[in-house]
Amino acid sequence: MKPPAQPEHSRLEQQIVKLQHALTAMESARDHFADLYEFAPSAYFELTEEGVIAHANQAGAELLRVERKELPGTSFLRFVAPGDIDLLTEKLFGPVLSEGQVSLEASLLRGDGSSLAAQLDGLLLTRKGAKPVVLMVVTDIGARKKSELALREQEKFFRLIAENLGDFIAVLDLEGRRIYNSPSYQRLFGHEKDLRGTDSFAEIHEEDRARIRQAFVDTVRTGEGQRGDYRFVLPDGSIRWMESIGAVIRDNAGQVARVVVVARDVTERKQADIQLRIAAAAFEADMAILVTGADKVIQRVNHAFSELTGYSADEAVGQTPRMLMSGRHDAHFYAAMWESIHRGGSWHGEIWNRRKNGEIYPQWMTIAAVRDVDGLVVTHYVATMTDISERKAAEEAIRHLALYDDLTQLPNRRLLMDRLQRAVATCARSGHHGALLLIDLDKFKELNDTHGHDHGDLLLQEVAARLKSCIREVDTAARLGGDEFVVMLSELSKHPDEARRQAESVGDKILVALNRLYVLLGKEHRSTPSIGITLYVDQRKTIDDLIKQADLAMYQSKAAGRNTMRFFDPGPPAGRESSPDEGRSGHR
Numbered sequence: 001m002k003p004p005a006q007p008e009h010s011r012l013e014q015q016i017v018k019l020q021h022a023l024t025a026m027e028s029a030r031d032h033f034a035d036l037y038e039f040a041p042s043a044y045f046e047l048t049e050e051g052v053i054a055h056a057n058q059a060g061a062e063l064l065r066v067e068r069k070e071l072p073g074t075s076f077l078r079f080v081a082p083g084d085i086d087l088l089t090e091k092l093f094g095p096v097l098s099e100g101q102v103s104l105e106a107s108l109l110r111g112d113g114s115s116l117a118a119q120l121d122g123l124l125l126t127r128k129g130a131k132p133v134v135l136m137v138v139t140d141i142g143a144r145k146k147s148e149l150a151l152r153e154q155e156k157f158f159r160l161i162a163e164n165l166g167d168f169i170a171v172l173d174l175e176g177r178r179i180y181n182s183p184s185y186q187r188l189f190g191h192e193k194d195l196r197g198t199d200s201f202a203e204i205h206e207e208d209r210a211r212i213r214q215a216f217v218d219t220v221r222t223g224e225g226q227r228g229d230y231r232f233v234l235p236d237g238s239i240r241w242m243e244s245i246g247a248v249i250r251d252n253a254g255q256v257a258r259v260v261v262v263a264r265d266v267t268e269r270k271q272a273d274i275q276l277r278i279a280a281a282a283f284e285a286d287m288a289i290l291v292t293g294a295d296k297v298i299q300r301v302n303h304a305f306s307e308l309t310g311y312s313a314d315e316a317v318g319q320t321p322r323m324l325m326s327g328r329h330d331a332h333f334y335a336a337m338w339e340s341i342h343r344g345g346s347w348h349g350e351i352w353n354r355r356k357n358g359e360i361y362p363q364w365m366t367i368a369a370v371r372d373v374d375g376l377v378v379t380h381y382v383a384t385m386t387d388i389s390e391r392k393a394a395e396e397a398i399r400h401l402a403l404y405d406d407l408t409q410l411p412n413r414r415l416l417m418d419r420l421q422r423a424v425a426t427c428a429r430s431g432h433h434g435a436l437l438l439i440d441l442d443k444f445k446e447l448n449d450t451h452g453h454d455h456g457d458l459l460l461q462e463v464a465a466r467l468k469s470c471i472r473e474v475d476t477a478a479r480l481g482g483d484e485f486v487v488m489l490s491e492l493s494k495h496p497d498e499a500r501r502q503a504e505s506v507g508d509k510i511l512v513a514l515n516r517l518y519v520l521l522g523k524e525h526r527s528t529p530s531i532g533i534t535l536y537v538d539q540r541k542t543i544d545d546l547i548k549q550a551d552l553a554m555y556q557s558k559a560a561g562r563n564t565m566r567f568f569d570p571g572p573p574a575g576r577e578s579s580p581d582e583g584r585s586g587h588r
Helices: 008-039 058-064 082-099 142-164 183-187 206-222 267-283 303-309 331-344 389-403 413-430 444-451 453-469 496-515 543-559
Strands: 043-048 053-056 101-109 115-125 133-140 168-172 178-181 227-233 239-250 256-265 288-293 298-301 346-354 360-371 378-387 434-441 476-481 484-489 518-520 523-525 529-536 565-567
Touching: 043 058, 058 133, 082 101, 082 115, 082 133, 115 142, 206 227, 206 239, 206 256, 239 267, 288 303, 303 378, 331 346, 331 360, 360 389, 389 413, 413 434, 413 476, 413 484, 413 543, 434 453, 434 496, 434 543, 444 453, 444 523, 453 476, 453 484, 453 496, 453 518, 453 523, 484 496, 496 529, 496 565, 529 543, 543 565
Parallel strands: 529 565
Antiparallel strands: 043 053, 043 133, 101 115, 115 133, 168 178, 168 256, 227 239, 239 256, 288 298, 288 378, 346 360, 360 378, 434 484, 434 529, 476 484, 518 523
16 A cells, blocks of 8 residues: 655655755865864965965965965965976976876975975865866975985995995895895805805804804894804805804884894904913923013923923022023024024924933923014013933934844944945045955854854854954944944055055954854854955945955955955955964955
8 A cells, every 4th residue: 555645845845954964064074174174284285277376274384484374376386496396397287187196205495495305295176167276285204304314324334334344244034044245245255146045054064053043043033132153164165263243123113124244254363262272271281381581581381391390480480591501502502593583483403401400301392482462572482392302212222223233233234334435435535545344154054053043143242242342433343134244444544555454454353353262052162254355445436346345355265265354356366364373364
């Protein structure tokens, strides 16, 4: 059933009521907008399409520092810096009128002559039946500009520091990846490689990596920079010690956004620290150490010094190292020592010193000059001393084993050859003769086969002792090996006949000595020698030639019946044999 139709006048009344409500709302909104426009903190300007100010709020007048009543009818371009007038004409009014809105930055001139960096935001307003106007909001961005300028200056300063200091600067993200590296950091790799995006922990020595990574995590978590040192492995495999400290960069919300790490190569300092620790440990180690001032007065000694020399620290301090002098070295020795120290900063070598109890012993000593930080002035001398008595004894034992026969203690073939070489050279210079006697024991093998090697060894030792009794100190008795011996006579006469007689006289003594009865392990034994002799006076013959000549002469003795001697003669053999009983020897 349809509702009854309303009368025409009722509908009209309702429409009138609605219209009144709409007008009331419109007036309220207009008043509200006017209030916002008037009392808003932002500077508002209403401009004609020619750029003339139609209206401005109080904030706008205050921003431009002019009386508000002076603004209407004034071109806005009056307040624009000359350099930006074309920009404003081109970018603001044209685009605003065609596109509806635009935003740009410009420099304004206030009424009091001061300048203002401003953000201009324009909006085109169109009203029915009226010309379009531009509503422009002007914002003072001077503080922001200053902040941006300061930030750019800081960035420029930061880059200046980063690119010119020797320290290595890196900016890392929160995962430890490189965002920025200073050129010095890049050069650390040996080239200008772009390291952005790479893992900053990759080159840290594996034994230090976990510790440094944890320090980085702690920096990100707490915002407090962590200091640490670590080993950095370069591409060529070499290792450098680095010391670094981290600092955080926060975003606008105060959250950690980046980490700046400043690192310094402290390899030399580390090495110096290690050396200092080593030196401190070494000072109280087993090596004796003595420290003097530049005046060479002892300032400090360690415990090992006291044990080595017998002098306590109280006895040594205040004295000079002269207290240790043995008297075995002359002034030239010490002058050469100090010359080396003054010239090169150090000296080392063997020296004989004296203990407190008077014992003289060999040392290996090193003396080093210590200079000031500038390396100009000597401040101290440091000496280290080691007792080499045992080493010297061992060296002498080794030398003896190398040069002397172990059974007879006579010089062996090696030492004989050395002495013979020098003797021949000496004879060539002086003109004096020398002689070489090669001695072979007759029937020695029979003694070894019959009574054993112990009897043979005893015989060889006794022969060695008897040979030494027959010669002078300047002469040499040596064992070539087996039952062969050599006697080298030096400083014989310059005249060959006289030298021959001198050599023959020694040969006679040897024949008599070696023919005497031997008592070996309670058993009597007789042994005879066969001797070959050759003379030398110059270097026309080699050492091997002389040995061969003496050997040939010795075989002539054996061929003549043994127990005799023969001189080497390259011509036909002549002469006669003799026996010890006759009191003279055969010759030639």
